[in-house]
Amino acid sequence: MRDVAKLAGVSHQTVSRVINDHPNVRTETRERVLAAMRSLNYRRNLAARTLATRESRTLGIIGFETTLFGPESMLYGIESAARAAGYLVSVATVRELAHHPVLEAVDRLAQHDVDGIIAIAPKPAVTTALTHAPAGLACVAVGGSGSGVEPFPTVRVDxxxxxxxxxxxxxxxxxxxxxxxxxxxxxxxxxxxxxxxxxxxxxxxxxxxxxxxxxxxxxxxxxxxxxxxxxxxxxxxxxxxxxxxxxxxxxxxxxxxxxxxxxxxxxxxxxxxxxxxxxxxxxxxxDFAEMGRRALALLLHHMARADGADPPPNVLVAPDLVLRASTAPRFD
Amino acid sequence: MRDVAKLAGVSHQTVSRVINDHPNVRTETRERVLAAMRSLNYRRNLAARTLATRESRTLGIIGFETTLFGPESMLYGIESAARAAGYLVSVATVRELAHHPVLEAVDRLAQHDVDGIIAIAPKPAVTTALTHAPAGLACVAVGGSGSGVEPFPTVRVDxxxxxxxxxxxxxxxxxxxxxxxxxxxxxxxxxxxxxxxxxxxxxxxxxxxxxxxxxxxxxxxxxxxxxxxxxxxxxxxxxxxxxxxxxxxxxxxxxxxxxxxxxxxxxxxxxxxxxxxxxxxxxxxxDFAEMGRRALALLLHHMARADGADPPPNVLVAPDLVLRASTAPRFD
DNA sequence: TTCGTGAGTGTTACCGTTCTCAACGTGATC
DNA sequence: GATCACGTTGAGAACGGTAACACTCACGAA
Known part of the structure; x- marks a missing residue:
């Protein structure tokens, strides 16, 4: 970044303003900085940014270490939506859906400074473990059949x-x-x-x-x-x-x-x-992928208003019947 | 960390030595530091560590955004092995197995300072794109049918x-x-x-x-x-x-x-x-999970000797036949 | 003319680690 | 008893960004 600043003849702070789309930069200056960035093939160092802002632009997913169809497909829904929102997705899987392993997974993600967590939570142990996540770490649970009183948003199929x-x-x-x-x-x-x-x-x-x-x-x-x-x-x-x-x-x-x-x-x-x-x-x-997308949207919303006192939304996705050939009328 | 140092009556540097298991710390001092860490519930900040060491203890996986059975199961093999080795796993999926999307995924992972990449590479476009990854970023390709001359290790089923x-x-x-x-x-x-x-x-x-x-x-x-x-x-x-x-x-x-x-x-x-x-x-x-584990082992090995001039290993996993009931003798 | 205002920019401190190097015992060696 | 090596510790400078604040300048209002 220092090099970019030097090449563009500005201070590093101005460079910072340019990469962050700060409004108060003269167009001509911005162009000069952008040109310098391009010619030096500059990429911002996210670790440094994370250190300074305490925001990693990474989201964590807690999954179950078994090939169950549902969770799998949700991952892709979440990931592509996260990408669109500028986030990278890290996964932590648990071998067992119990309190301790889940806490461990949360801890691992927290150490890596994730900005939020989506937990595939088909069993209540996951949800309760999640309530012990560090304060200020946004969580969303997806799956299971919530009690309706979780302190965080949930997405479930009906x-x-x-x-x-x-x-x-x-x-x-x-x-x-x-x-x-x-x-x-x-x-x-x-x-x-x-x-x-x-x-x-x-x-x-x-x-x-x-x-x-x-x-x-x-x-x-x-x-x-x-x-x-x-x-x-x-x-x-x-x-x-x-x-x-x-x-x-x-x-x-x-x-x-x-x-x-x-x-x-x-x-x-x-x-x-x-x-x-x-x-x-x-x-x-x-539609698992859709559930993943919904979960992500909820998480981002939750993160934006971290102190939001409004009750966490519980999204219920409606399933529908697909008629094929394994059922037939019965006349007795 | 400063607080821990103060509480233990040592310098921050000594605390750093303790968390990194540096040998030259007196046992008694180490104990005192550990006690202080515990009582303050201290967790090292990985972003700062990454900034200083250029090592994030995160691995990237490039996957294909479709629910194909193989890739799915590999993810878990990779993740659990990575966890055991002290790494977190981030995933970047591509909508299409083409050059450009893969490069984009590599870039995204590189920005987040991953220490290495495992690419699910069933088509050659992925492999060739991978050769354009930033120098010094260790890569392993899994899947596909390599040409045998890739500049990085591969794991494939025979x-x-x-x-x-x-x-x-x-x-x-x-x-x-x-x-x-x-x-x-x-x-x-x-x-x-x-x-x-x-x-x-x-x-x-x-x-x-x-x-x-x-x-x-x-x-x-x-x-x-x-x-x-x-x-x-x-x-x-x-x-x-x-x-x-x-x-x-x-x-x-x-x-x-x-x-x-x-x-x-x-x-x-x-x-x-x-x-x-x-x-x-x-x-x-x-055995997809096993392939995932093998890929991870290869990646770690490759990372350890970054300048390794020895030809990258190409692991070929042997499949085997499972006899069930869909085949029968034929007498003509 | 003077002052306030706001856009544009630079200066400095700080985020929490690790690295480098110097300093301080302490015991062994000559 | 001086020297040396080594185990142990600490001080300060990175690492690469962002935040906070200060400064300059042009412009319009009082």
Whole structure:
């Protein structure tokens, strides 16, 4: 910077003003400085800037160290939006969604002076850990099923509505009731899907079948599917996500139950290839990239008014049903 | 830091020595400093450290802004290894695998003083762009099918061997020849799989069927599958990846060709749920997380000996065949 | 004429580290 | 007993920016 100043015949401060688009610089001077910067191929040193301003133009993301579809796709939504806003994105992953590992991740990001944090927070442990983040560090939680009283903004998909959509769709097709291949019971999102499903059945006066705990992958779905396939009265299944649905589909196939002729199946997520399952899966679509963008917008807004006393907004993203070929009417 | 020094009754320099594990500090002094640090809850300011040392303890990753399975999983391998080595990971994604966007990403990372870059480089444009990175910035490319003369280390899976494994497996089962549902022709990895496939057929004296250009997803696989299903002589198909295989599977099913009874199918990647396709997919497994770790190790090594005149290592990871239920013997 | 005002610019201090080098024991060596 | 090496410590100057403030000048109002 000193060299640029010398070459342009101005003080380093004027150079600083130019790079920061300060208004009070004569056009002619600005041009001279810009020319000097170009000819010296000058790039501002962000570390020095960070040191002086305590602002790094870097955002932190806390993710879960497992290849779950949702979180992955959100990363890209966040990153591209962050780039547009002039921020770089750093990621810290946690091996386990527990208090301590998350705190550690926050600490690591804080040491690197991130200006704000977006946490993929599917379990409450993450959210509570986040409340212990250093004061003044803006946080946004995305995912999970918040209590509504978080001290920071959240973005979530409306899982209850999504589950309701799926269940009602099956009911409308004439199924007496709908069985559920659930996710892990200690994940609020899985629980919210159970709730939406149960409520809908209850409202329709349908029997509410028992559920058993699962996980998010096809292996778990397969187990659930075997259990359900063993029961000849099962004609409709709502799976907690598409991967589970894949396992269910296979279990049904193995026991000779045709989909959708004998049993209808609905998933959740609308993963890229679920339209090519056998049969193509009817599912509840959620736009993860969009959620990432929303989270980022919220974070930037939160950072801008750090002392904002207004209650933190809780964005609820509406999912919608994608009709494909895994569901069919039932006439009994 | 000044406060810590004052509390411990030493100079700031001694505090610095303590945090950097400098040997020449009396044990008693060190203890006193550590105690002071603890009681003041001191954290070193990394921005200041970066400014002084030109070392940020941050690594950059250049990724492709699309949810392809491979790159995703690598990120986690890289991140957790980086964390263990005391580095934070920043990501810069590119919307398009072309020269200019990649250079822009490099620039963005360089501005933030990353100590090194790992680029997910499935296409040569990324690699060549990388050669224009600022001198002294260590780079590692992972993926693609390098020319072998890159000025920096690379990590790649041995696609040719993988394809050979798949093709030979089908040949060994008694199939007269093997058809290929190819990926995008301008991706070296897809091309290498074509090469391995073709070589194997050639070596076995089998007919080499024509291929048509595709993409990496199930939709493209479905198209390929329809084309292949129309030809009654097709009894074995090697798909360039698992998602393509999924589409192929469905196309075959739709045209009444049973898998594996009528047609055998092999995939590539071993995605998490491919064991639950219908039927469970025999595929070529590659360990993306491990590749990420290897890439990181290479990068750290490369950074340590920045002036290393020794030729950059090109790590080739061996894939292996996972046998499941989508292939069967053929007796003609 | 005098003064205030605001645009344009420069001066100096400061952000929190590490680096360089000098200084101060202390014990071993001659 | 002087010298020397070495372990231990401290003082001051970087590192490359930004913030705060002072200064100059031109212009319009009193």
């Amino acid at each position: 899982n209850v509505t999504g589950a309701r959509l799926a269940t009602q769709h099956l009911l409308d097709l004439g199924h007496a009731t709908v069985h559920h291949a659930a996710g892990p019971p200690d994940w609020p999102e899985a629980q919210a899907r159970v709730d939406g499903w149960r409520e809908t059945l209850y409202a329709a006066g349908a029997v509410v079948p028992a559920i058993s705990p699962g996980w998010w992958d096809a292996a778990a779905g397969y187990e659930q599917g075997r259990r359900l396939a063993a029961d000849p009265s099962v004609t409709a299944i709502f799976a907690a996500n598409d991967r589970i649905a894949l396992g269910v589909l296979r279990a049904l196939h193995e026991s000779g139950r045709r989909v959708p002729d004998d049993v209808s199946v609905v998933g959740f997520d609308d993963m890229p290839d679920s339209g090519y399952f056998m049969p193509p899966l009817t599912t509840v679509h959620q | 696609n040719v061997t993988g394809a050979r494994l798949a093709t030979q497996h089908l040949l060994d089962l008694g199939h007269a020849t093997v058809h290929h549902a190819a990926g995008p022709p301008d991706w070296p990895e897809a091309q290498a799989r074509v090469d391995g496939w073709r070589e194997t057929l050639y070596a076995a004296g089998a007919v080499v069927p024509a291929i048509s250009p595709g993409w990496w997803d199930a939709a493209a696989g479905y198209e390929q599958g329809r084309r292949l299903a129309a030809d009654p002589s097709v009894t074995a198909i090697f798909a360039a990846n698992d998602r393509i295989a999924l589409g192929v599977l469905r196309a075959l099913h739709e045209s009444g060709r049973r898998v594996p009874d009528d047609v055998s199918v092999v995939g590539f990647d071993d995605m998490p749920d491919s064991g639950y396709f219908m039927p469970p997919l025999t595929t070529v497994h590659q």
